[in-house]
Amino acid sequence: MNIINSTIDGLSLGKETGFKNLSVTALLGRTEKEPDYLMLDESLQSGTVTVKEVSSEGSVPDLIFENRGNRAVLLVDGEELVGAKQNRILNITVLVPAKSTITIPVSCVVAGRWAHSSTEFHSEDRAFYAAGRARKAAHISDSLRMSGTRRSKQGEIWEDIAVKSARMGTHSSTDAMADMYVNHNNLLSEYMAAFQPEDNQVGAVFSINGQLRGVEIFDFSNSMKKLFKKLIGSYALDAIDDATETSNTEDISVKKFLNNIKNADCSSYPAVGEGEDIRINDKKISGGALIARDRIIHLCAFNSINSTTQQDHQDSTLVSASRRGRFYNV
Numbered sequence: 001m002n003i004i005n006s007t008i009d010g011l012s013l014g015k016e017t018g019f020k021n022l023s024v025t026a027l028l029g030r031t032e033k034e035p036d037y038l039m040l041d042e043s044l045q046s047g048t049v050t051v052k053e054v055s056s057e058g059s060v061p062d063l064i065f066e067n068r069g070n071r072a073v074l075l076v077d078g079e080e081l082v083g084a085k086q087n088r089i090l091n092i093t094v095l096v097p098a099k100s101t102i103t104i105p106v107s108c109v110v111a112g113r114w115a116h117s118s119t120e121f122h123s124e125d126r127a128f129y130a131a132g133r134a135r136k137a138a139h140i141s142d143s144l145r146m147s148g149t150r151r152s153k154q155g156e157i158w159e160d161i162a163v164k165s166a167r168m169g170t171h172s173s174t175d176a177m178a179d180m181y182v183n184h185n186n187l188l189s190e191y192m193a194a195f196q197p198e199d200n201q202v203g204a205v206f207s208i209n210g211q212l213r214g215v216e217i218f219d220f221s222n223s224m225k226k227l228f229k230k231l232i233g234s235y236a237l238d239a240i241d242d243a244t245e246t247s248n249t250e251d252i253s254v255k256k257f258l259n260n261i262k263n264a265d266c267s268s269y270p271a272v273g274e275g276e277d278i279r280i281n282d283k284k285i286s287g288g289a290l291i292a293r294d295r296i297i298h299l300c301a302f303n304s305i306n307s308t309t310q311q312d313h314q315d316s317t318l319v320s321a322s323r324r325g326r327f328y329n330v
Helices: 002-009 040-046 130-147 154-167 177-183 185-193 222-243 254-263 320-330
Strands: 010-021 021-027 037-039 050-054 062-067 072-075 077-081 088-090 094-096 100-108 122-126 201-208 213-219 265-270 276-281 285-292 295-303
Touching: 002 254, 002 295, 002 320, 010 276, 021 222, 037 040, 037 222, 040 072, 062 072, 062 094, 062 154, 072 077, 077 177, 094 100, 094 285, 100 154, 122 177, 122 222, 130 154, 130 222, 130 265, 130 276, 130 285, 130 295, 154 177, 177 222, 185 222, 201 222, 201 254, 213 254, 254 265, 254 285, 254 295
Parallel strands: 037 072
Antiparallel strands: 010 021, 021 201, 050 062, 062 100, 072 094, 077 088, 077 122, 088 100, 201 213, 213 295, 265 276, 276 285, 285 295
16 A cells, blocks of 8 residues: 555664564654654543443453543554453554544453453553464454454464463463563563664564564654553563574565565555554565554554464464353353
């Protein structure tokens, strides 16, 4: 799409920073304008928004987001919402209009709880790990194409978390994604301290063990700055998981990956909230972009070949019968 091409063409490469097996290449923009929206965390802190279950019974793939403020609120793909009946992560990036209430599509990242821990949700400084986001992005594209919905394959997400947790030595009574972050907090803190955003940085390309994994691009450098820690954490968790992995495939360059995104087939759907939801339809790339207000608000794209590394070294563990039952009956 022309707007994706022009956005990528307007970027320049910044420095590459590495720590252990994670490297991050900065993508620099040409504007320092302030965002015309609030981010999730700052809107929750201001008290102008409320996130809650759709009803007293709840619905795993849906939440209600009420924005009482005078500015739109940006919710970014993969951000975690904690509380209510189950912790959730955002399936897509959503720009919630001012003075509006909408239903947002989410996935659950704690399988062993279906009871209120609070009336409303709050946010934490973390997001779904990048390999999971890559697979979820493909789920969402398939769901839109087949049914016009933005549903993930919830059972696979629960299984993915359970197997990754076991592999990383995290034991959780509820199979919560959050417990992996808590269990590896010290090492994650080292990764996060090693990276800092540059001036005018609107995006980043992430590589693990020398293999390019994904890219994030925002419309404003301040948006990238505010999400920087969450994004580093999501890739760092995968880097910790893959610390003993070695690559046996030839990597692609940052410029080639960005060019592949430009050349990928895309499909367009009316967005949840403001704008247009773009899905990237390519065997080598999964992801999507939110276009609104005549620009790309956020684009995330994942190298599907390398994002399967974790999937390849998972065993054949199946989701337990109780967990499958809980998902299909809710």
